Amino acid sequence: MEKLLLIGINTRSMLKSALKLDYDIYSTSYFSTSDTPQIKNQKIILQEKDNESCGIFEDNFKSENVLEISKDFIDEVDYIIPISGISPIEFSKSDQKKILGTRDVSNIEDKYKFYRKIKDEFKTPKTFLIRDVDEAIEISKNNPEVKYIIKPVKGSGGYDINLLNNDSYIQLNDGENYMLQEYVEGITLSSSVLASKDCKRTIMNSRLLTENDFEKNDSFIYIGNILPLTNESIMANVKNIDDINRNMIETSENLARKFNLMGSNGVDYILNEKGLYVIEINPRIQGTFECVEQSLQINMLDAHIKSSLNEEVEIPEAKYYSYKRIIYSPCRNIYSKINLDNIYDMPHIGSITEKSEPLLTVIDKNSDFKKLYSDVEKSSEIVNQISRKNRQDAK
Incomplete structure (x- = not known):
């Protein structure tokens, strides 16, 4: 039996699908x-324990x-x-040959390189590579509108994105490269693309949700x-949903061909009265994984593997709506059992989740x-x- 490794921040959803397939399954993750x-x-890095904090993900996670x-x-x-959190670039050349999915992500994961590659072919926000905040402010002053x-x-995941305005104080992390991008206000959307060598196909479009959709707090998480x-x-109040879907399907498939995507990948957009803006490609299995499975009633990991091996995949019509919502902890709290049948990614009972850290996921x-x-x-x-x-005060 062939051996398959799932590796990333959280392999829970993929593991459930993988165990239905004819592979010997291996898994390494940060969360369990x-x-x-x-x-x-x-293998799991974060071992949750009674009355102990799970910590701050951004501070503790290292691929x-x-x-x-x-x-x-x-x-x-x-x-x-590789799932979210692990890039194909981080594997040796010989190990990259084992990867099922998009392997060459150098012009995708570097968002400025991605912008340079698409800016003359696709509608996308104008973007500048910057050295520091002062340079960003200078560009902004020269374009006050x-x-x-x-x-x-x-x-x-929308982390570490900040709106530049007169009241903001932005601290850039040492060692990271940043860019200044035109802020396009509108509706956030996403396409799920299934790509083989011979066929690049958009199988589902979705409404992508950020914290700002609920809190109106300029958070892009x-x-x-x-x-x-x-x-x-x-x-949202739109009258041409069929045209929007057709535009997304065509654009996503063109991008899939341009960047030679393989397997399951995502393309994110913003839609407003000026049109559909390409924001980024996620060259891996996306956060919509379980929603697509629920809607189409298929095994998406199987579809990803077959497409990556250039095998044909039958995609049925959508049978259900599916909605995924990640709950970020409203306070520092100790987790106790919650009797709901549509929650996933639950912490271990008795462990402590810090305020604003991911707590669990609702999917239905x-x-x-x-x-x-x-x-x-x-x-x-x-x-x-x-x-x-279950609020807990910090000791």
Whole structure:
């Protein structure tokens, strides 16, 4: 039996799909949620314990630590699927040959290189590479009619993105490269692309959600998705949803061909009255993974593997709406069991989650969009209420 390694920040959702396939499964991850399947060949960095904090993810996670504990697995397996947090670039040339998915990500993960590659072919926000905040302010002063954001050249999940304005104090991290990008206000959208050598196909468009969609706080942190994209799920007053979907499908497939994407990948957009802006490509299995599985009733990991091996994949029509919402902890709290059947990625009972750190994920499906939205929002509120009751003061 061939051996397959899943490696990334959190392998829980992929593990559940992988265990239905005919592979000997290996897994290394940073997180181990209480609902992560336990398998023989598994390594986890964060060991959650009673009355101990899980810490601050951005301070503690380092991809090199995950790779370090994976060395023997990497040598042993036939195939590797890097998930969010681990880049194909970080593997040796010989080990990159084992990767199922997009391998050449050098012009994608570097967002400024990506901008330079697409700016003459696709509608995209004007972007500048900057040395420091002073340079960003100078560019902004020369273009007073334009709003800007500062973001890392490399990064994901919407972290460390800041709106540049007169009141903001922005501290750039040493050793990281940053860029100044025109701030395009609008509706955030995403495409899921399934790509083989011979066929690049958009299989689903979705409404991408950030904290700003709920809190109106200028936070760009990723919080979830709703799919498929319809007049209801876009949650905005648009009249041409069919045209929007067609434009996204065509653009995503053109980008997939341009960057030779393989397997399951994502393309993020912003839509406003001026049109559809390409923001970035996520050259890996995306956060919509389980939503697509629920909506189409297929095994997306199987589809990713087959496409990466240039095998044909049958994609059915969507059967359900699916809604994913990540709950960030409203306070420092100790986790206790929550009796809901649509929550995932739960901490271990008794462990402490710090304020604003990811707590768990609500994921559900329904053919009725309004019922689905109501169910997920009710579950989200219940989780937040229980978390506040379990508040823990820092010692």
